Amino acid sequence: xIKIYRNNLQHVQEELKRIDILVNLQVEKFRYxxxxxxxxxxxxxxxxEVDSLLDPSSQPASNKEHHTINTLKTRLxxxxxxxxxxxxxxxxxx
Numbered sequence: 001x002i003k004i005y006r007n008n009l010q011h012v013q014e015e016l017k018r019i020d021i022l023v024n025l026q027v028e029k030f031r032y033x034x035x036x037x038x039x040x041x042x043x044x045x046x047x048x049e050v051d052s053l054l055d056p057s058s059q060p061a062s063n064k065e066h067h068t069i070n071t072l073k074t075r076l077x078x079x080x081x082x083x084x085x086x087x088x089x090x091x092x093x094x
Contacts, residue, residue: 025072
């Protein structure tokens with residue numbers, strides 16, 4: 001069965017799910033990679049922390065990612081693929 005968006009709201013709702021996964025993924029990465037406690041934790045975000053949040057490619061490749069991060073990445077890839085396919089199918093049907 002070909003899946004399509006029946007209206008714009010369905011598409012927006014799936015895009016919001018995608019954004020939610022992206023936010024959760026970045027939070028989990030931040031928590032995993034920044035376990036070192038310092039006296040300003042929770043009060044101050046350093047320039048390095050901001051840069052690492054804004055540019056995922058700046059993350060050290062040697063860090064092993066835990067299960068939650070991998071699960072979120074998988075969900076994100078699947079949802080993005082699903083959204084792309086539904087967009088194509090929806091345009092064909094109109």
